[in-house]
Amino acid sequence: MATQSPSGSATDNAKQQVQDKAEAAQEKLKGGAQQAKARMREQVDQRSTQAGEQVSATADALRSTSRQLRDEGQDAPAQAAEKVAHHAERLGGYLSDSSADRILADLEDFGRRQPMAVVGVGFAGRQARAPGRSARPPPSASSRAVR
Numbered sequence: 001m002a003t004q005s006p007s008g009s010a011t012d013n014a015k016q017q018v019q020d021k022a023e024a025a026q027e028k029l030k031g032g033a034q035q036a037k038a039r040m041r042e043q044v045d046q047r048s049t050q051a052g053e054q055v056s057a058t059a060d061a062l063r064s065t066s067r068q069l070r071d072e073g074q075d076a077p078a079q080a081a082e083k084v085a086h087h088a089e090r091l092g093g094y095l096s097d098s099s100a101d102r103i104l105a106d107l108e109d110f111g112r113r114q115p116m117a118v119v120g121v122g123f124a125g126r127q128a129r130a131p132g133r134s135a136r137p138p139p140s141a142s143s144r145a146v147r
Contacts, residue, residue, distance in 0.1 A: 044100035052095030059088035 062085035069078035095103075111118045 041100040041104075044103055048095045048098065048100070048103055052092045052097070054092075055088050055095060056092030059085045059092055062088060 062081050066078045066081035066085060069075075069081060098106075
C-alpha cells in the first residue's frame with residue numbers, strides 16, 4: 001500500500017486551486033460575453049428601428065417626387081421613383097419590425113450565401129470611413145521633430 005507524501009497533497013491542493021480559479025475566470029468570461037451580446041442586440045434593435053424610420057421617410061419622399069414627375073408628364077422617371085419607393089418601404093418595414101435576433105440571423109445567412117459581397121461591403125465601408133488615407137505608415141516621432 002503506497003502512502004501519499006505531504007508534498008503530494010500540497011501539489012494536489014495547488015492543482016485544485018488553479019483549476020478552481022480557472023473555472024471561476026471562465027465563468028466570469030461567459031458572463032461578460034453574455035452581457036456584451038445583450039448590449040449588441042439592444043443596439044441593433046435601436047439602430048435598426050431608427051434606420052427603418054429613416055428609410056420609410058425616404059420612401060415617402062420618393063413617392064412625393066413620383067407624383068410630381070407624373071404631374072409634369074414624366075411617366076418613366078415617375079415609375080422608376082415609385083418602384084424604388086416601394087422597395088425602400090419594404091426595407092424600412094423590415095428594419096423597423098424585425099428583432100435584432102432575426103436581423104443578425106439574416107445577415108449571417110447572407111454572409112454564408114454571399115461571402116464576397118460581405119468582403120466587398122467591408123472594404124467599401126473601410127474606404128468610406130478613411131478618405132484620403134494612404135497605405136503609408138504614420139511618420140515616426142523622430143521624423144516629426146526634424147520638420
